[in-house]
Amino acid sequence: MSSITFLCSKTSSNNNNNNNINDVSSTKGKAIAASSVFPTAALLTTTTTTTATLQQQQQQQARLGQLHGNLKKLNATAKTNGHTHIDDRSDVTEPLYVDPFVELSSTGGGAGSELNCCPASPTTVPAKSSLESPMRRSGRRQRTTSIGNQTTTANPSECIIRSNNRTIYTAGRPPWYNCAGQQVEPFVIGICGGSASGKTTVAEKIIESLDVPWVTLLSMDCFYKILNEKQHEQAIINEYNFDHPDAFDIDLLIDVLTKLKEGRKVEVPVYNFVTHGRESQTKTMYGANVIIFEGILTFHSPEVLKLLDMKIFVDTDPDIRLARRLKRDISQRGRDLKGVLKQYLNMVKPSYANYIAPTMAHADIIVPRGGENKVAIALIVQHVHTQLQLRGFKLRETLANSYKDQPMPDSLHLLHPTPQIKGLHTFIRCKNTSRDEFIFYSKRLIRLVIEYALSLFPFKTTCVETPQGVLYEGKRMESRKICGVSILRAGETMEQAVCDVCKDIRIGKILIQTNLKTGEPELYYLRLPKDIKDYKVILMDATVATGAAAMMAIRVLLDHDVPEENIILASLLMAEIGVHSIAYAFPKVKIVTSALDPEINSKFYVIPGIGNFGDRYFGTEPSDEY
Amino acid sequence: MCTGGSPSSNGSQTGDSNESEQQQQPAETQQQQQEQTLRTAVEASTPEQILAEYGENLKILTLNSQVSELLTIIRDKNTSRSDFKFYADRLIRLVIEESLNQLPYTDCDVETPTGAIYEGLKYRSGNCGVSIIRSGEAMEQGLRDCCRSIRIGKILVESDANTHEARVVYARFPDDIGSRQVLLMYPIMSTGNTVLQAVNVLREHGVPEKCIILSNLFCTPVAARTVVNAFPKMKILTSELHPVAPNHFGQKYFGTD
Numbered sequence: 001m002s003s004i005t006f007l008c009s010k011t012s013s014n015n016n017n018n019n020n021i022n023d024v025s026s027t028k029g030k031a032i033a034a035s036s037v038f039p040t041a042a043l044l045t046t047t048t049t050t051t052a053t054l055q056q057q058q059q060q061q062a063r064l065g066q067l068h069g070n071l072k073k074l075n076a077t078a079k080t081n082g083h084t085h086i087d088d089r090s091d092v093t094e095p096l097y098v099d100p101f102v103e104l105s106s107t108g109g110g111a112g113s114e115l116n117c118c119p120a121s122p123t124t125v126p127a128k129s130s131l132e133s134p135m136r137r138s139g140r141r142q143r144t145t146s147i148g149n150q151t152t153t154a155n156p157s158e159c160i161i162r163s164n165n166r167t168i169y170t171a172g173r174p175p176w177y178n179c180a181g182q183q184v185e186p187f188v189i190g191i192c193g194g195s196a197s198g199k200t201t202v203a204e205k206i207i208e209s210l211d212v213p214w215v216t217l218l219s220m221d222c223f224y225k226i227l228n229e230k231q232h233e234q235a236i237i238n239e240y241n242f243d244h245p246d247a248f249d250i251d252l253l254i255d256v257l258t259k260l261k262e263g264r265k266v267e268v269p270v271y272n273f274v275t276h277g278r279e280s281q282t283k284t285m286y287g288a289n290v291i292i293f294e295g296i297l298t299f300h301s302p303e304v305l306k307l308l309d310m311k312i313f314v315d316t317d318p319d320i321r322l323a324r325r326l327k328r329d330i331s332q333r334g335r336d337l338k339g340v341l342k343q344y345l346n347m348v349k350p351s352y353a354n355y356i357a358p359t360m361a362h363a364d365i366i367v368p369r370g371g372e373n374k375v376a377i378a379l380i381v382q383h384v385h386t387q388l389q390l391r392g393f394k395l396r397e398t399l400a401n402s403y404k405d406q407p408m409p410d411s412l413h414l415l416h417p418t419p420q421i422k423g424l425h426t427f428i429r430c431k432n433t434s435r436d437e438f439i440f441y442s443k444r445l446i447r448l449v450i451e452y453a454l455s456l457f458p459f460k461t462t463c464v465e466t467p468q469g470v471l472y473e474g475k476r477m478e479s480r481k482i483c484g485v486s487i488l489r490a491g492e493t494m495e496q497a498v499c500d501v502c503k504d505i506r507i508g509k510i511l512i513q514t515n516l517k518t519g520e521p522e523l524y525y526l527r528l529p530k531d532i533k534d535y536k537v538i539l540m541d542a543t544v545a546t547g548a549a550a551m552m553a554i555r556v557l558l559d560h561d562v563p564e565e566n567i568i569l570a571s572l573l574m575a576e577i578g579v580h581s582i583a584y585a586f587p588k589v590k591i592v593t594s595a596l597d598p599e600i601n602s603k604f605y606v607i608p609g610i611g612n613f614g615d616r617y618f619g620t621e622p623s624d625e626y
Numbered sequence: 627m628c629t630g631g632s633p634s635s636n637g638s639q640t641g642d643s644n645e646s647e648q649q650q651q652p653a654e655t656q657q658q659q660q661e662q663t664l665r666t667a668v669e670a671s672t673p674e675q676i677l678a679e680y681g682e683n684l685k686i687l688t689l690n691s692q693v694s695e696l697l698t699i700i701r702d703k704n705t706s707r708s709d710f711k712f713y714a715d716r717l718i719r720l721v722i723e724e725s726l727n728q729l730p731y732t733d734c735d736v737e738t739p740t741g742a743i744y745e746g747l748k749y750r751s752g753n754c755g756v757s758i759i760r761s762g763e764a765m766e767q768g769l770r771d772c773c774r775s776i777r778i779g780k781i782l783v784e785s786d787a788n789t790h791e792a793r794v795v796y797a798r799f800p801d802d803i804g805s806r807q808v809l810l811m812y813p814i815m816s817t818g819n820t821v822l823q824a825v826n827v828l829r830e831h832g833v834p835e836k837c838i839i840l841s842n843l844f845c846t847p848v849a850a851r852t853v854v855n856a857f858p859k860m861k862i863l864t865s866e867l868h869p870v871a872p873n874h875f876g877q878k879y880f881g882t883d
Binding site: 416418419420422423425426429430431432440444447448451452454455457459462464465466467468470472474475476477500501503601605606607608609610611612616 | 688690691692693694695697698699701702703704709712716719720723724726727731734736737738739740742743744746747748749771772774870871872873874
């Protein structure tokens with residue numbers, strides 16, 4: 001039987017007090033607690049709960065009900081408000097198998113050894129496909145989490161839209177910044193609880209149920225301090241206290257968490273439980289829409305507490321925790337029974353009483369029995385969804401409707417409109433141009449754009465000796481460190497030209513697709529050269545209409561610490577609106593294009609434009625697009 | 627992209643004998659100081675000065691930093707051959723693109739896939755390229771990259787080692803060359819004699835002077851003046867006007883140095 005305990009944090013409104021009493025073990029009590037959770041959860045961090053969100057909650061709940069109603073008719077309790085409630089369904093759901101080793105070895109820590117593994121190693125979980133088997137463990141790079149769809153509210157088929165010959169996966173990352181290019185904060189969930197209480201399981205269940213791409217899981221285990229020799233010896237004889245707040249590098253933790261919350265790229269240390277030191281490699285994590293931070297002392301530092309948007313305490317019976325800990329430490333971390341027990345009694349247990357249990361007061365929600373508690377997790381997920389919706393916005397439409405009738409910004413560098421360029425545009429814009437000619441002439445134009453873009457990088461004057469015996473005063477580029485980043489798919493067409501003008505250039509790729517339902521750009525894939533922050537970047541996209549995709553790409557580069565002034569956005573054709581938006585959001589980014597068109601239409605195509613450049617270049621145009 | 631412009635003045639024809647003497651013996655170390663001043667003088671020329679001196683038909687590729695770098699790498703004697711060819715090809719491509727820009731065109735409106743009308747333009751077909759063997763052939767690939775099926779004629783001009791007199795020994799053109807626009811390709815002009823001979827041959831085949839566009843990478847002021855005086859109606863496009871021409875270009879490009 002499930003039950004939920006609510007602990008009202010001091011900032012919460014008095015409304016919550018009603019719920020605190022619902023620590024009942026009867027069926028009825030459970031139902032009451034559960035049904036009253038939805039409004040409460042929303043109230044915890046928002047000041048207003050709109051009718052709309054309530055309706056959404058109801059709908060979502062109703063869908064949950066439909067999914068499981070048949071199985072659970074006996075247990076489901078219809079409330080006066082018509083909500084159908086779902087019970088703890090551990091009897092019908094298969095236990096999710098999450099293999100920490102797959103994640104660790106695949107996410108590139110290089111710490112392949114089982115003993116080194118912290119089960120909650122940082123994992124960035126971007127776009128996921130619900131169609132994948134939870135048992136999938138073969139992928140070289142783990143880019144998706146293993147997610148069962150037992151509790152997901154979205155039907156897997158909704159993640160894919162098929163129209164004509166296109167297949168669009170809508171699991172990409174929606175914009176995480178506003179139309180001025182500034183970051184919108186991700187939602188940070190803190191999970192606290194005693195050792196082996198099931199924090200990681202809860203975190204994974206939340207990720208799995210959340211069905212939101214780009215969730216980052218950060219474990220406090222990564223922030224253990226490096227032990228000196230004496231401490232190392234203590235650790236071997238189980239006398240070093242790993243459960244004390246002093247064992248953690250709180251400053252580093254705050255730094256990493258703050259950066260993550262700002263959406264920046266961070267290097268998370270990888271802790272080795274055998275050497276009690278940090279691995280030389282670090283794990284790169286990238287800002288996400290949702291960040292889950294879990295650890296035994298998550299709530300200990302007041303600074304960290306401030307960063308958390310939602311605080312969950314996992315409260316598991318001490319006996320169960322001890323049993324789990326014995327199992328884990330002996331089987332996974334290579335310790336003996338005696339040592340583990342000694343550590344538990346001398347350090348883990350007192351620490352729990354002294355440092356962990358008191359922090360329960362900070363929690364917004366207390367989850368008994370950890371990951372098995374389906375109801376609690378469903379409620380948490382519900383709340384997070386509401387929060388994400390409140391933070392989201394329609395980026396593309398905002399962009400399209402602003403900045404009309406303003407002079408073009410200084411950061412725009414338009415190729416000199418020679419007859420030659422106009423002639424090339426005539427070829428590629430004509431709808432009757434064959435693909436062969438389209439490719440040929442667009443390549444010529446791209447070459448000119450890239451050559452021009454290169455001239456905008458800083459140069460220095462040098463003097464060289466010539467075979468004729470005279471000195472020649474010329475120019476060389478200040479830095480040879482240039483890399484190209486293409487925005488897939490149309491930007492890819494410009495890669496060849498960049499390779500043709502820069503020897504051995506590195507090419508990064510960013511896949512951004514428009515979500516056909518919302519019309520918003522979404523980030524799907526990202527692969528950039530290491531140390532991209534040291535490079536000058538030519539960002540390539542064939543056409544820029546509203547600039548939404550380009551802005552997302554620029555935002556990605558900025559998040560990777562590339563200075564704004566080192567970015568050049570090169571494109572064949574831009575709409576004035578797009579130029580304005582980008583120049584407004586990122587005034588130091590140089591914008592290079594061969595032509596500027598005045599308008600975009602309701603489908604966000606440039607007018608008169610080229611049509612869908614990628615489709616025409618790659619020959620994938622649907623027959624009835626226009 | 628091009629300096630030069632309004633048809634206002636004819637080229638002034640003041641020949642500077644001092645300048646041409648220095649051109650003949652560039653390797654003298656004592657003269658280096660003088661050369662440097664001279665070079666600066668030419669580089670500092672504004673588009674207006676060039677226009678006034680050589681007329682509107684001599685055009686110089688807009689000297690942005692990127693083009694400067696290409697010129698620098700090509701001139702640097704420490705540049706490896708593979709780099710040399712790579713950067714020379716890039717420069718050639720830019721010059722060829724710019725030469726094509728000089729071709730006549732007509733307005734042409736097309737419908738785009740979005741259904742809107744784009745007011746574009748169209749180049750006349752019936753152009754051809756003529757390269758002067760051997761260094762001119764280095765530019766053929768650049769032309770091919772821009773115009774896939776263009777016809778290319780060839781001229782072999784030999785210059786006498788003693789008298790420096792140029793003599794045409796071989797020429798092969800498309801039959802109807804007289805009715806075409808001709809892109810004459812020759813990368814290095816130090817005296818201009820070779821080009822004079824080549825243009826004469828083209829004229830003998832019925833190509834009007836105004837239908838010839840000379841694509842050139844490096845040009846000396848002497849050569850520019852010579853050619854402009856001889857054929858005022860011919861269009862000349864170059865990337866640099868400099869008293870010292872990189873005469874090693876052909877050898878280094880083809881690897882026969």
